Amino acid sequence: MEYATQYYIGHHPNAQARKTKKAVQAVKRVHSMDATNKRRTRNKQGQTEVSSNTNVANGFLKTTFLPKLEAMKTVRPAKEVEKIETDFYYSLCGIARHYNGFEPMDTRTFGYPYNIALSVWEVENHLKRHVKNWNSLRLVQDDKGKTFLISEEQYDTGTMLYYIPVIPLYKMFKNRSTKRAARLLLSVCSYLYHIADIPYYRQEDAYIYWQYEMISDWIEQDDEAELDSRKDELKVAQWCGDKIEQKLFSRRNLDVFAERIKAFRPKNDFEQECLRIAKEAFTLYTDYPATAVFQHAKYAEDEEQDSEVIAMRKYISFIANAKGWLYETLAESVNNEFNECGLTEEPTVLKRFNGTSVTNCNLEFENRLFPLIGDVCYLLTNN
Known part of the structure; x- marks a missing residue:
């Protein structure tokens, strides 16, 4: 089995606190649940590396998540950087078309990896403002070396x-x-x-x-x-x-x-x-x-x-x-x-912008x- 390593891109100053369900005698519209905080949380400095020892749904069995940007500063061969950038901007165009047709700025003049960092930051801010239920954006690389973005939309059921x-x-x-x-x-x-x-x-x-x-x-x-x-x-x-x-x-x-x-x-x-x-x-x-x-x-x-x-x-x-x-x-x-x-x-709905047809869910x-x-x-x- 291949393992997937996940990284969230950039910092998350507005990371959500953990939430758990809470059950009490009903006095509100929906019964809330009491418990210590157990829901998944996002580290404000970006999620650390985690591994999965189970099968990952939706075809992500062989997906490797790229390091956060501090680690991306390592020297990479020019051809590898060129391929990453080509794949990324292709994926970026796909996500721009899918979500309200916004026009991302041209970041190619900033050089790798800051060009990608700036584009990811821009997309995250746009989706946060304009897409209801949007939850996270991930930059990933599959087992064939293809780089693309994954957008996650999630309904928050609260506690x-x-x-x-x-x-x-x-x-x-x-x-x-x-x-x-x-x-x-x-x-x-x-x-x-x-x-x-x-x-x-x-x-x-x-x-x-x-x-x-x-x-x-x-x-x-x-x-x-x-x-x-x-x-x-x-x-x-x-x-x-x-x-x-x-x-x-x-x-x-x-x-x-x-x-x-x-x-x-x-x-x-x-x-x-x-x-x-x-x-x-x-x-x-x-x-x-x-x-x-x-x-x-x-x-x-x-x-x-x-x-x-x-x-x-x-x-x-x-x-x-x-x-x-x-x-x-x-x-x-x-x-x-x-x-x-x-x-x-x-x-939860996951949308992969890797050149294949993007779900309209x-x-x-x-x-x-x-x-x-x-x-x-x-x-x-x-x-």
Whole structure:
């Protein structure tokens, strides 16, 4: 296996501090998670050399990242410098065409390696100002000696848990005054369940399913009488979860989505908010009829990263409730695990400017979906 050595070009005075997910009792639009800082960080003086002992996705198995510019001052043969410069300016033209067609300055008169350093600095500043979700720029060299730029775009999920509670929705169906709004939100949640592919906590392949199973085992091993109410809470979570999933499973909720929106006449602020969220969800469903939340998951195919990464499937899910003893216990369990992780998986798009066709993928879907999930969480938690 060939190893990849990575360097970030130049200094990063605005480097982000590490962030971790934090789970607390829900009081905001999305539940935040508490933990020590565990998310990847960027060294303000440029990232030091690191090596990978796992397969790198997206064809980077044999990519070597060039040293930061101080190390590039070493003497190189004229032919090697000429090739690096030729490849670099070709890649630079590609990145300029792709991102808003900006015109980079002609830096060739500055001489190697300062010409490349200046161009990289200019591109970074342009992308930082004009490209939403832009995260980093890397100058790399593949195993054939070809030099090119890689741009990384990433949606920042922050320190949020996107946990959608379903027991409040179940209670809305049992209340005559909120039953109409419940049907509207059922279509929203059906979209999130079927199309966005958000895990459901009653399915065995869901991370939260096993969290609840673990809590159930703890309860069974404790003979204290006061735990009876906790057992009841867990049974309610299971029973209500199954009932709501039966409703969600019917795709008729998607077929009549538009009809429900059209027929709904809000009578108060809560119903007005339900209608607003439903309209946003239906528009997103119309614009992206087959797009899942995990389409740009960064580590989706890297099973060896599991123990180090807070996977998206762990912090995006339907759950039973966002209040009470069960949620507090779930939050504590999640925090304990996430504290051991060093990275947070987030939607990421890598674009290679090496002469091949550049992907037109972007994170517009994520820019609309995650705020929608947050609004649904807040509405159901605070209903």
